[in-house]
Amino acid sequence: xxxxxxxxxxxxxxxxxxxxxxxxxxxxxxxxxxxxxxxxxxxxxxxxxxxxxxxxxxxxxxxxxxxxxxxxxxxxxxxxxxxxxxxxxxxxxxxxxxxxxxxxxxxxxxxxxxxxxxxxxxxxxxxxxxxxxxxxxxxxxxxxxxxxxxxxxxxxxxxxxxxxxxxxxxxxxxxxxxxxxxxxxxxxxxxxxxxxxxxxxxxxxxxxxxxxxxxxxxxxxxxxxxxxxxxxxxxxxxxxxxxxxxxxxxxxxxxxxxxxxxxxxxxxxxxxxxxxxxxxxxxxxxxxxxxxxxxxxxx
Amino acid sequence: xxxxxxxxxxxxxxxxxxxxxxxxxxxxxxxxxxxxxxxxxxxxxxxxxxxxxxxxxxxxxxxxxxxxxxxxxxxxxxxxxxxxxxxxxxxxxxxxxxxxxxxxxxxxxxxxxxxxxxxxxxxxxxxxxxxxxxxxxxxxxxxxxxxxxxxxxxxxxxxxxxxxxxxxxxxxxxxxxxxxxxxxxxxxxxxxxxxxxxxxxxxxxxxxxxxxxxxxxxxxxxxxxxxxxxxxxxxxxxxxxxxxxxxxxxxxxxxxxxxxxxxxxxxxxxxxxxxxxxxxxxxxxxxxxxxxxxxxxxxxxxxxxxxxxxxxxxxxxxxxxxxxxxxxxxxxxxxxxxxxxxxxxxxxxxxxxxxxxxxxxxxxxxxxxxxxxxxxxxxxxxxxxxxxxxxxxxxxxxxxxxxxxxxxxxxxxxxxxxxxxxxxxxxxxxxxxxxxxxxxx
Numbered sequence: 001x002x003x004x005x006x007x008x009x010x011x012x013x014x015x016x017x018x019x020x021x022x023x024x025x026x027x028x029x030x031x032x033x034x035x036x037x038x039x040x041x042x043x044x045x046x047x048x049x050x051x052x053x054x055x056x057x058x059x060x061x062x063x064x065x066x067x068x069x070x071x072x073x074x075x076x077x078x079x080x081x082x083x084x085x086x087x088x089x090x091x092x093x094x095x096x097x098x099x100x101x102x103x104x105x106x107x108x109x110x111x112x113x114x115x116x117x118x119x120x121x122x123x124x125x126x127x128x129x130x131x132x133x134x135x136x137x138x139x140x141x142x143x144x145x146x147x148x149x150x151x152x153x154x155x156x157x158x159x160x161x162x163x164x165x166x167x168x169x170x171x172x173x174x175x176x177x178x179x180x181x182x183x184x185x186x187x188x189x190x191x192x193x194x195x196x197x198x199x200x201x202x203x204x205x206x207x208x209x210x211x212x213x214x215x216x217x218x219x220x221x222x223x224x225x226x227x228x229x230x231x232x233x234x235x236x237x238x239x240x241x242x243x244x245x246x247x248x249x250x251x252x253x254x255x256x257x258x259x260x261x262x263x264x265x266x267x268x269x270x271x272x273x274x275x276x277x278x279x280x281x282x283x284x285x286x287x288x289x290x291x292x293x294x295x296x297x298x299x
Numbered sequence: 300x301x302x303x304x305x306x307x308x309x310x311x312x313x314x315x316x317x318x319x320x321x322x323x324x325x326x327x328x329x330x331x332x333x334x335x336x337x338x339x340x341x342x343x344x345x346x347x348x349x350x351x352x353x354x355x356x357x358x359x360x361x362x363x364x365x366x367x368x369x370x371x372x373x374x375x376x377x378x379x380x381x382x383x384x385x386x387x388x389x390x391x392x393x394x395x396x397x398x399x400x401x402x403x404x405x406x407x408x409x410x411x412x413x414x415x416x417x418x419x420x421x422x423x424x425x426x427x428x429x430x431x432x433x434x435x436x437x438x439x440x441x442x443x444x445x446x447x448x449x450x451x452x453x454x455x456x457x458x459x460x461x462x463x464x465x466x467x468x469x470x471x472x473x474x475x476x477x478x479x480x481x482x483x484x485x486x487x488x489x490x491x492x493x494x495x496x497x498x499x500x501x502x503x504x505x506x507x508x509x510x511x512x513x514x515x516x517x518x519x520x521x522x523x524x525x526x527x528x529x530x531x532x533x534x535x536x537x538x539x540x541x542x543x544x545x546x547x548x549x550x551x552x553x554x555x556x557x558x559x560x561x562x563x564x565x566x567x568x569x570x571x572x573x574x575x576x577x578x579x580x581x582x583x584x585x586x587x588x589x590x591x592x593x594x595x596x597x598x599x600x601x602x603x604x605x606x607x608x609x610x611x612x613x614x615x616x617x618x619x620x621x622x623x624x625x626x627x628x629x630x631x632x633x634x635x636x637x638x639x640x641x642x643x644x645x646x647x648x649x650x651x652x653x654x655x656x657x658x659x660x661x662x663x664x665x666x667x668x669x670x671x672x673x674x675x676x677x678x679x680x681x682x683x684x685x686x687x688x689x690x691x692x693x694x695x696x697x698x699x700x701x702x703x704x705x706x707x708x709x710x711x712x713x714x715x716x717x718x719x720x721x722x723x724x725x726x727x728x729x730x731x732x733x734x735x736x737x738x739x740x
Binding site: 048 | 303526529537
């Protein structure tokens with residue numbers, strides 16, 4: 001299990017990460033979210049042992065993360081961390097050997113992964129000759145070539161088309177099902193929503209949301225009601241508990257303060273003619289993220 | 300399984316050596332060096348002939364000066380080119396000035412000249428020198444000296460001095476050297492003169508290799524930094540291992556490149572020796588042989604068994620110093636352009652050492668140069684140079700070695716701290732503040 005306990009990081013006087021705590025168990029995919037500069041990469045670098053902590057501790061299976069355990073970790077950085085003058089094979093041999101793997105094992109695993117990602121023909125090609133998407137595939141392969149116990153993925157879908165995103169998603173799920181702990185960062189909330197059961201949202205280094213996604217959604221009081229009826233936007237806005245009404249093509253998206261306010265809206269709509277739709281929906285992670293980040297900045 | 304240090308060193312070296320550019324550069328270097336050692340054969344092949352002697356046609360209107368001039372030109376020419384190596388063929392012709400000019404014009408060889416000796420009441424003898432083109436400086440000086448001597452000889456012959464006395468006057472001056480310092484001898488003095496010109500040439504590869512070394516380490520570290528692969532590498536190996544891998548690989552590279560450079564020079568000399576049938580080729584090999592003979596016959600030759608290993612040790616330790624410094628500076632920069640600017644002072648330091656080693660012979664005994672010969676980075680070039688010139692001894696070069704060892708130790712001790720912070724730093728903001736903070740920690 002990866003355990004991040006009360007971790008704080010200062011760069012001089014600048015507080016980059018503030019008292020952050022979370023746990024990732026084997027088989028879990030954990031989301032680390034935040035806008036640019038929120039402290040995600042700093043957190044990843046601290047987990048990787050690249051940065052010293054100002055306070056707190058990070059352990060993997062009860063041991064501090066040092067060079068005796070980094071062979072069990074896979075790391076995909078946000079930027080392309082590939083030596084573009086090397087061939088795909090040389091690059092994978094390089095990173096694989098640094099992770100303590102034998103050359104024969106690396107080559108065996110590489111052939112299998114290249115086949116899985118349908119890029120076997122690029123094995124002897126230089127990285128710089130590959131497209132952005134294929135370079136990202138190679139970077140992903142180098143991160144998982146050692147079947148890591150802990151896999152850190154910083155924006156893994158950058159530069160990928162929808163088909164390749166699906167390939168990546170399937171592989172990430174497969175690794176989790178085999179027991180890998182995966183920490184995942186993305187600006188695409190739909191990806192996070194799909195994968196992560198647990199997450200942290202960082203704003204200016206501080207966790208503004210932390211926990212189980214289902215519980216976060218349930219605890220998030222604001223709800224959406226999608227409705228179709230003969231009613232005007234103004235009438236809906238006057239209803240008690242309605243925060244915002246978004247008029248769409250042939251329906252309304254009514255955002256309400258809390259679950260308790262559903263009854264008020266229902267009573268108002270039930271008096272109207274032609275009510276064909278009244279659905280109370282959970283807020284999307286994107287809504288929660290935008291709202292929480294916005295709140296934090298307002299404070 | 301190989302250690303990660305071995306692996307990183309091997310990879311680093313392989314990335315430098317197993318490239319088509321390394322092969323290309325070395326083929327070019329080999330061709331240039333072999334060609335330089337055989338330049339006369341190449342020139343001769345394309346139409347030059349260094350064996351052909353320059354003809355000097357003499358119209359002697361005094362009817363008494365030709366033999367004197369012939370003798371004087373032989374003496375002055377042999378003083379420069381050695382015995383039996385005169386590059387002139389003197390021929391007396393019985394022609395008028397116009398006929399002589401016509402002869403010169405019809406001559407295929409443009410360097411040939413005509414000198415007309417005319418009697419003179421005021422100057423004993425006067426000369427008209429006619430050539431097709433400009434004459435080179437050496438020819439002008441040699442001929443002028445010979446003509447002056449001819450004039451003096453002619454004037455003396457018209458006095459009452461007998462032939463025996465005249466022969467004594469014409470003979471080469473005998474100079475007996477005395478050294479108040481009993482440890483000095485003429486062989487050492489000759490060697491000083493030879494080595495002050497030869498040594499800067501011998502030391503040139505060291506200067507070249509220093510530049511190769513600094514650039515190699517800087518380029519590699521920056522390549523890994525700019526591609527962010529440094530994060531993956533440092534996540535798996537400690538910065539210390541990475542630093543030493545770069546330093547060891549850099550030093551191995553310059554040693555390999557150095558051996559290759561000397562091999563190319565050796566091949567060039569061997570080819571020159573095998574086909575050495577022209578004067579300049581013979582000249583180079585005989586001059587090399589002359590240098591070796593002079594070194595061996597001097598007192599310095601007796602200390603070579605100490606001087607050579609000490610110089611080699613000093614050079615290797617200095618390479619280590621340069622590579623440590625290059626690694627530290629490279630870790631502080633964020634791209635290769637910044638590194639190129641930062642490496643300029645290192646190259647200037649090396650250049651200062653090189654120029655001082657060339658000037659050491661001119662400023663013999665200068666305290667300033669002696670003090671600088673102890674300064675690490677400069678000492679590898681300057682100390683051996685002063686040692687060869689006899690200006691410092693084994694003790695001084697040993698002190699230089701100790702100072703370089705201390706310098707390298709300090710670079711490792713404090714440089715590693717900077718390196719650890721620098722390699723994962725991508726911002727030039729507050730760079731020096733970060734550097735000093737790293738040193739303090």
